[in-house]
Amino acid sequence: MPKVAAKNVRLKRAYEKPSREDGTRILVDRLWPRGLKKEAAGLDDWAKGLAPSTELRKWFGHDPKLWPVFRRRYTAELRQQTDLLSSLKKLARQGPITLIYPARDESHNEAVVLRELLVK
Numbered sequence: 128m129p130k131v132a133a134k135n136v137r138l139k140r141a142y143e144k145p146s147r148e149d150g151t152r153i154l155v156d157r158l159w160p161r162g163l164k165k166e167a168a169g170l171d172d173w174a175k176g177l178a179p180s181t182e183l184r185k186w187f188g189h190d191p192k193l194w195p196v197f198r199r200r201y202t203a204e205l206r207q208q209t210d211l212l213s214s215l216k217k218l219a220r221q222g223p224i225t226l227i228y229p230a231r232d233e234s235h236n237e238a239v240v241l242r243e244l245l246v247k
Contacts (some may be wrong), residue, residue, distance in 0.1 A: 177212070
């Protein structure tokens, strides 16, 4: 199976304006971003099934000290979502996709982990 090109998987905060370069825009959070109107989001898909479980999300709380454990646990959760992950990989092989996340922390969020798994 061909690899996913790293340049095909981008990350962007939900509150940043959509652009043509984004390709297919996919929200990868279980919750809708606070205060964001659906029209302004410019999403093509909302992949709730690829978001961290509610328990994991609440436990992590975007605490950078918990990042290594969060990454490991979330990766384990993602590996259980083989069909959804395969669909996302197929889409990323066809052209650019942008994983949309609402978190303020651009380095410690679910989209970072998901991107790593897709381009591995």
